[in-house]
Amino acid sequence: MWLGFIILFIVVVGGDALLSDDTSTPGYKYTWILELPLHLAFPMISILLVSLAWSSGSGSSDLMGIGVWLGGLFDHDLIQARNGSVWVDHLGAVIGTGFLVAGYGTNAGHELSHRLKDRTARSESRWLLSASCNADFTIEHVFGHHSRVGTDDDPATARRGENVYSFFFRSTIMGHISAWRLELGRLRKKGQSPWLLHNQMLTGYAMSLCWVGIFYAAAGSFGVMLFLGQALLAKFLFETVNYMEHYGLSRRPDMPVMPEHSWNTNRRMSSMVLFSLTRHSSHHEKPKIPYWVLDPYTSAPQMPFGYLTTFFLCLVPPLWYRVMEPRLKEWDSKYATVG
Numbered sequence: 001m002w003l004g005f006i007i008l009f010i011v012v013v014g015g016d017a018l019l020s021d022d023t024s025t026p027g028y029k030y031t032w033i034l035e036l037p038l039h040l041a042f043p044m045i046s047i048l049l050v051s052l053a054w055s056s057g058s059g060s061s062d063l064m065g066i067g068v069w070l071g072g073l074f075d076h077d078l079i080q081a082r083n084g085s086v087w088v089d090h091l092g093a094v095i096g097t098g099f100l101v102a103g104y105g106t107n108a109g110h111e112l113s114h115r116l117k118d119r120t121a122r123s124e125s126r127w128l129l130s131a132s133c134n135a136d137f138t139i140e141h142v143f144g145h146h147s148r149v150g151t152d153d154d155p156a157t158a159r160r161g162e163n164v165y166s167f168f169f170r171s172t173i174m175g176h177i178s179a180w181r182l183e184l185g186r187l188r189k190k191g192q193s194p195w196l197l198h199n200q201m202l203t204g205y206a207m208s209l210c211w212v213g214i215f216y217a218a219a220g221s222f223g224v225m226l227f228l229g230q231a232l233l234a235k236f237l238f239e240t241v242n243y244m245e246h247y248g249l250s251r252r253p254d255m256p257v258m259p260e261h262s263w264n265t266n267r268r269m270s271s272m273v274l275f276s277l278t279r280h281s282s283h284h285e286k287p288k289i290p291y292w293v294l295d296p297y298t299s300a301p302q303m304p305f306g307y308l309t310t311f312f313l314c315l316v317p318p319l320w321y322r323v324m325e326p327r328l329k330e331w332d333s334k335y336a337t338v339g
Contacts, residue, residue: 135204
């Protein structure tokens with residue numbers, strides 16, 4: 001049950017360390033192939049979460065008869081094997097699920113959330129974000145963060161000297177409040193009630209409650225605890241990525257969003273598994289274009305490592321400050337403005 005996290009760590013961290021940077025800008029003829037993994041994300045994450053829910057059961061419980069069905073296919077007593085799990089096994093499953101919900105689910109949801117005219121993509125995005133109880137994402141990220149990035153009004157821009165743990169609480173709370181304000185403002189303009197199904201915050205909560213119900217049906221309060229544990233980890237991973245992508249960078253509200261307002265990286269493995277989220281400087285400059293046409297911007301501010309390695313670096317604030325201080329000094333010399 002630890003295998004998912006172990007493989008992810010080896011592939012992403014090892015791949016970034018061993019492979020060269022990818023600064024290519026190829027053209028693609030069959031772009032539907034690049035779209036496919038985005039639309040596979042919701043069924044894949046659903047299978048992952050249902051698997052975790054089933055694994056949280058005990059005794060004769062068998063969510064949706066999965067154990068009996070698979071046991072018949074593979075001639076193996078899966079229910080007996082599952083009942084032998086101990087707390088460390090469940091911990092590994094929660095960590096592996098949290099990383100995949102964040103790395104695949106939230107990331108694919110992020111890409112789909114920018115398809116503003118595609119209702120199917122937006123719905124997929126919201127369901128993917130519901131796996132981490134992140135109902136505010138498709139509202140605050142698209143309509144709040146992208147317009148306010150680098151300013152004091154943006155909850156998702158980390159201040160200099162702010163550690164990732166305090167940032168997590170500030171960004172989570174203030175981002176959620178901001179999403180409510182944006183959604184209430186949208187409903188007010190349309191003359192719609194904030195307490196009906198038009199309210200995307202309320203329907204986002206309902207989506208997450210669907211997952212809670214599945215886990216409760218599988219294993220009661222223990223199942224709900226596992227779901228909330230992976231959701232909290234996935235949310236922390238997401239906010240840490242926000243922290244990494246904009247730490248210490250500033251922009252006056254009257255300035256256009258430019259490549260220098262995001263930390264960029266072209267590490268090959270991170271780019272492949274994260275749908276070029278790594279080309280963040282280009283994404284913020286042109287948020288409406290699909291991930292496969294983002295520019296590498298080698299002259300933009302560069303992260304010290306690939307995404308997963310930089311994530312672990314963030315967890316040790318003194319080390320993070322030491323690595324980032326010279327990069328911020330370089331940024332100041334090139335881009336800092338008065339006011």
